[in-house]
Amino acid sequence: MVTDRRDGNSPPSGSSTDDDHIAHLERSRTVWDRWSDWYEMSERDLEPMREAAIDRLDLRPGDRVLEIGCGPGVNFERIRHEIGPAGELVAVDYSPEMVEKARERVETHGWENVEVRRADATTAEFDEPFDGALATLSLSVMPDIRRATQTVSQSLVPDGTFVVFDIGTIPDGPARVLNPLIRRFLRWYANWNPDGDVVASLEAVFDNCTIVDTYMADTTYTVVCEKRKSA
Template sequence: MSTRGQRLYDWWSRHTGAQRLLYGLAFFGREGTFRRRGVEALALDHGERVLELGCGPGTNFAALRERVGPDGTVVGLDYSAGMVERARETVREAGWENVHVVRADAATLPVTGSFDAAYAAMSLSAMPDPGAVLDATRSVLAPGGRFAVLDARPFQSLPWRVLNPVILPLFRASTNWISETEVTDALATAFPTASVDDYYGGSVVVATARLEE
């Protein structure tokens, strides 16, 4: 993540209410619905290990932990020191012993062992080299491992596309969103099996991929 990106997300970590309003706009008031769809796409089982890239303040921890159960493991990773601290607060307040938070660059993952699944929610398109992130993720997934992505992109079809001149500057200024990033193309290149569902003129994407067994 760029220095500007770190500063932005450190700021958002101190204003999570404002961030929820921003995401509410990005998801047309259905942020919770799409986050659930992203987590459900992982098809997690009890006892599995799941890695979240760009975990932010830990918004998805409860849903991920519910699916892997107390015998599973959730590891959240973020490059923003402010977001890492907020995520750790979330874990401490909930008393989750099997949820861990690491500050690191997603392109050079400092985690050991293999994971059954990985998740990136509204984070991959904010990373300067998503291809490197996907390669790093592949290296820590077990055979048959799943990867789910929830992300945003410019409107792809009319009449929605006429809103891009307004929406793009707003989100570029307020986040580290790199709107030129083709998240779905990068995912299809990195994984042998990938599928994409999109909504609202292609602006909201839930994509899933799987490694070969």
């Protein structure tokens, strides 16, 4: 079971940016509630990239998996196929509409080992560790990317894997002149966090991170991070 000391609605106490954190969460709720009825297009078009990211988790039957920013549950069927009925998937999202649609998907398929909770991934806590974790097109919209990354790391078993498929600006070349437009679009479309750096946050928290796949002029990418084994 996932728990959250602040009911998933507030930032870490004592933060000097509490108001910004809350404001970002509320913008995310509004944006993703709005897009919840139109996610099928993204689900279909990005399926090969999401499937390739899940492959990188190298899941086994009986594994426990955490998904942050699960949206309407587009990854559930594939993950459950890998972990089987003996495994467990815990998924969190902040958008009430996305959570509702994810729960409807679970109920429709009768998946008893999939739990969907509404929570802020930067503050959520979990009762048991996970073998692997996944974030597809969600980490870059978190109000505090570094804190969300720490949440995942703390929730993984030693030697656990965190796979992130995400989107950003053009990293190099003359096409970088388009980055201001890309930033504006992503901010409007997905409440993308312009002050965050997904890769840098992952590298700061995890012991080993590698960009394993890139797509669309390197604006979308998959990163695999490994947590260090216990001594």
